[in-house]
Amino acid sequence: MTRGQQAVLLVLAIMLLTVTGLLVYTLVNSGEAASPLPTLTTRPTVTAPPTRPPAGTPGALTAPPTWTPPPTRTPPFTSTPRPTDTARPLPTITRTFAPTFTPRPTVTPSLPGPTGTVVLQNPGFQGIRDDAIPGWSWWAEDNFTPGGEYNPDTSYETPLFKQADDPVRRINGPTLQIDAVQHLKFKVYVFQTVPVSPTLKVGFQVMAGAFSGSGAIKMAAGIDARGGDDCNAARWSDLSFLNQDSGVQRIVAPEVTAGDSGRVTVCLYAEPLYPAISNAAFFDDAELIVNQK
Numbered sequence: 001m002t003r004g005q006q007a008v009l010l011v012l013a014i015m016l017l018t019v020t021g022l023l024v025y026t027l028v029n030s031g032e033a034a035s036p037l038p039t040l041t042t043r044p045t046v047t048a049p050p051t052r053p054p055a056g057t058p059g060a061l062t063a064p065p066t067w068t069p070p071p072t073r074t075p076p077f078t079s080t081p082r083p084t085d086t087a088r089p090l091p092t093i094t095r096t097f098a099p100t101f102t103p104r105p106t107v108t109p110s111l112p113g114p115t116g117t118v119v120l121q122n123p124g125f126q127g128i129r130d131d132a133i134p135g136w137s138w139w140a141e142d143n144f145t146p147g148g149e150y151n152p153d154t155s156y157e158t159p160l161f162k163q164a165d166d167p168v169r170r171i172n173g174p175t176l177q178i179d180a181v182q183h184l185k186f187k188v189y190v191f192q193t194v195p196v197s198p199t200l201k202v203g204f205q206v207m208a209g210a211f212s213g214s215g216a217i218k219m220a221a222g223i224d225a226r227g228g229d230d231c232n233a234a235r236w237s238d239l240s241f242l243n244q245d246s247g248v249q250r251i252v253a254p255e256v257t258a259g260d261s262g263r264v265t266v267c268l269y270a271e272p273l274y275p276a277i278s279n280a281a282f283f284d285d286a287e288l289i290v291n292q293k
Helices: 003-034
Strands: 116-118 137-140 160-163 176-179 188-195 201-212 217-224 240-242 249-252 263-272 279-292
Antiparallel strands (some): 116 279, 176 279, 188 263, 217 240, 217 263
16 A cells, blocks of 8 residues: 555544544433433521621610619618516607706795794695796706617616696695606606705605506605705615505605705605606605704
8 A cells, every 4th residue: 555545544534533523422412411410509608697786776686684683671770778677678768858957946045043944945846847846956867868778777868847647646736746758767856955044953854655667766855954056965864665555655854954054955866766667756745844953
């Protein structure tokens, strides 16, 4: 075979291969059209949660309200009473008096003779009003403050001075009544200064009664020969322990010799043994007697 023939055969072979390749490609493409390729399903994308709009923006999410427990109330401080008798309640204060002094009456100097009776100012305790006792002065222990520390043995409050309002308790007509504040004790001195001649022996006496809801009322009469402005230097009678069962008692102070001052001071004393709902002392018919020179 000649070289020209070989060249022709080579060209024919190439053409045959090309036609064959085209046929195969056509067949393959027609099969794929009959069976479409599967479609890929895309993975869902995860989106971030919506951000909370700022407060006050329309549509903003509102956080659910939270429960706040109410504050615990702390009780106010109260003083703890220290009663010695548990049967006695803490006192209920219905009135409070500040210690006051009744102005001393002006006494016209009128010295008595060697014997006789010195006339006291208002010996029958008449005309008592607003804690004032005409002709007499008074002093009362007062150490208790409402809401403060309370001790049934040592807590004192100024009492009420008035005219006795119960006829059963009157001694001889108008009578001085000293009324305690409930559940508090009183310690009271009622006194008067009168002129007397120096060196005279004088005595003093008074009629007394009492009412006590617990125990008795301690009562006494005294006289200061030097005529002091209070009862600190008085000489006292023995204590009388009186209550509603004791009746009316005469209390007599020791006899004294009047000093150079030319006056003497007569004194009354009253104090309950125990605090109670009701404690009262009664005085009437005070009398200063000149015995002898």
